[in-house]
Amino acid sequence: MSTLNIPFKSAKVRLSRRNFIGFMVCAGISGLSSRSVLAAIDELTTTPRSLWLYNPHTKDSFSGVYWCKGTYVTDALKNINHVMRDFRVRDIKQIDTHLLDLLSAISIKLNSEKPFHVISGYRSPETNAKLRNSGRGAAKNSYHIQGKAVDIRLPGCRTSVLRRTAYKLKSGGVGYYPHQRFVHIDVGPIRYWKG
Numbered sequence: 001m002s003t004l005n006i007p008f009k010s011a012k013v014r015l016s017r018r019n020f021i022g023f024m025v026c027a028g029i030s031g032l033s034s035r036s037v038l039a040a041i042d043e044l045t046t047t048p049r050s051l052w053l054y055n056p057h058t059k060d061s062f063s064g065v066y067w068c069k070g071t072y073v074t075d076a077l078k079n080i081n082h083v084m085r086d087f088r089v090r091d092i093k094q095i096d097t098h099l100l101d102l103l104s105a106i107s108i109k110l111n112s113e114k115p116f117h118v119i120s121g122y123r124s125p126e127t128n129a130k131l132r133n134s135g136r137g138a139a140k141n142s143y144h145i146q147g148k149a150v151d152i153r154l155p156g157c158r159t160s161v162l163r164r165t166a167y168k169l170k171s172g173g174v175g176y177y178p179h180q181r182f183v184h185i186d187v188g189p190i191r192y193w194k195g
Contacts, residue, residue, distance in 0.1 A: 046070055049104045052115040053080065057087045061115060066104075072097055084121025084150065091124040096148040098187040102171045103150070106185075109165050110157060119151040119182045120144060143173070149186035151177075159183060167192060 049067040054060075060083045066076040080100065085092040103116060123131070123144035131138035143149035154162050162183045163176040175184030177195040184195075 049101065051080065051100060051104055051107065052112070053083050053103075053118055054115040055083050055087065055118045055121075058083075058085075063115065066100055067097075081122075081147075084118055084147075086122050086124045086127050088127045088130075089124050091122070091127075093122040093124075093147045095122065095150075096146070096187055098171075099148055099150060099185070102166075102169065102185060102187060103152075105169055105171070106162070106165050109169070110154065110161070112154060112157070114155045114157075116150075117153040117155065119153060119180075121150050122147045143186035143188050148188060149173070149184060151175075151182045151184045153182050 046069050048065045048069075050063075050065045052061075052063040062076070062079045062083045064073075064076055064079075066073050066080060077094070077097070077100075081092050081095055084095050106112075107116070121144070123138070123142060125145055128138050128142050128145050132140065138144070152162070153159070159176070159178055159181050163174060166174045166183060166185050170190055172185060172187040173189065173191050173193075175193050175195055177184065180195070
C-alpha cells in the first residue's frame with residue numbers, strides 16, 4: 001500500500017489509499033465537487049515550508065517562509081543566501097533548495113523552537129583552499145563550494161540527536177563532529193562519517 005507523508009509544522013498527515021478513498025466518499029456524501037476535494041488535497045500537500053537560521057559569525061538571521069504554494073519565494077531565498085554566505089570573503093552563492101528542504105525537514109522532525117546556527121554555509125573556492133591548507137579538514141571538492149552543504153548547531157539539541165535525525169532522513173551526506181559541536185549535512189550522495 002502506498003502512503004503519502006505530508007509534513008506540517010510539527011506533525012505529518014498520513015494519507016493512505018484507504019484514507020483517500022474514505023475522504024472521497026465523505027466528500028461525495030457531503031456534496032463537495034471533485035474539484036473541491038482535489039483542492040483540499042492540494043492544500044494538504046502544499047503546506048508552506050519555513051526556516052529559522054542564525055549566523056553567529058555575522059549575527060545575520062532569517063526567519064520565515066521560503067516555499068509556498070509550490071514555488072520558492074525569491075526574496076526569502078536572497079535573504080537565506082545572504083545569511084549562508086562566505087563571510088570571510090563576503091561572497092554570496094545561491095544555496096541549493098534541496099538543502100533548504102532538508103533543513104526544514106530536520107526542523108520539523110525535531111519540532112525545533114530555536115534557529116539553526118550556521119557554522120559554515122557556502123564557501124568560496126579560496127576559503128575552502130585556505131581551510132584545507134590550514135589542516136581544518138575541508139574536502140578538496142567540498143559541497144560547500146557548490147552551495148549544497150551546511151555545518152549547523154541547534155541550541156537546546158544535542159549534536160548526537162541532530163546527527164541521528166539527519167541520518168534517518170537519508171537525503172545526503174551527514175558528518176558528525178562532536179568535539180566541535182556541529183553536524184555537516186549536504187545533498188550529495190548518501191554517506192556518513194565522524195570527524
